[in-house]
Amino acid sequence: MLARWLNIIAIICVIPYTKGEPRVAIAHLQSLQSVTGQIELTETAKGLHVYGVITGLPPGAYGFHVHELGDVTPDCNLAGRHFNPEGATHGGRESTIRHVGDLGNVLFVNDRAASATVDFEDSVLTLRGQNSILGRSLVLHIHEDDLGLGGNSTSLTTGNSGPRVACGVIGIKSPYEPWSAASSVSPSVLLFITSLTLFTLRWKLL
Ligand SMILES: *[C@@H]1O[C@H](CO)[C@@H](O)[C@H](O)[C@H]1NC(C)=O
Ligand SMILES: [Cu+2]
Numbered sequence: 001m002l003a004r005w006l007n008i009i010a011i012i013c014v015i016p017y018t019k020g021e022p023r024v025a026i027a028h029l030q031s032l033q034s035v036t037g038q039i040e041l042t043e044t045a046k047g048l049h050v051y052g053v054i055t056g057l058p059p060g061a062y063g064f065h066v067h068e069l070g071d072v073t074p075d076c077n078l079a080g081r082h083f084n085p086e087g088a089t090h091g092g093r094e095s096t097i098r099h100v101g102d103l104g105n106v107l108f109v110n111d112r113a114a115s116a117t118v119d120f121e122d123s124v125l126t127l128r129g130q131n132s133i134l135g136r137s138l139v140l141h142i143h144e145d146d147l148g149l150g151g152n153s154t155s156l157t158t159g160n161s162g163p164r165v166a167c168g169v170i171g172i173k174s175p176y177e178p179w180s181a182a183s184s185v186s187p188s189v190l191l192f193i194t195s196l197t198l199f200t201l202r203w204k205l206l
Helices: 002-020 187-205
Strands: 026-028 036-046 046-054 060-068 103-113 113-120 135-140 164-169 172-174
Touching: 026 135, 036 113, 036 164, 046 103
Parallel strands: none
Antiparallel strands: 026 036, 026 164, 026 172, 036 046, 046 113, 060 103, 060 135, 103 113, 135 164
């Protein structure tokens, strides 16, 4: 009887992991100007898929980063610096040396109203462990990020991308279940440990 219950518990515990639900985070960019946007960040095998649309700026390139704090009210200036847990030098998204939060530029193009589609995968950003950007913020700047190559005194810290125009907190979208800080291992490892523990327990009791 007890063994049967343990089987049932084992199966119930394992279900969420077999589904392997990727974590999805969301950030709604807002500003004192008319810049708005919605960016979704989804775990994939290739890294974090960053996808969304931003509207409200003329065509051009605008610096885009994850900043270290989720304090975005009232004008994005309390959001701290670029998220940089390794103390690296500023770069672009594809640079070897970069802040974790360095995402290069967002390109606004003129199709009817100017808008920018953000769509890339990044293997440095995560939604778990040390490089997790959950609770931090996405910030858009008024100038182009020179990716550290501009030779300005601010190139190596901010890419000389100027004041902040819009920002949003990176929050949980799905799944609903707790995103505990401890679960920095992948679901398949948890699945293995959970089933091993429960099935061993079951054999001992038989
Ligand atoms: C750095 O860039 C700012 C903003 O574009 C500009 O005002 C400043 O003159 C530049 N400084 C240098 C040393 O080039
Ligand atoms: Cu920034």
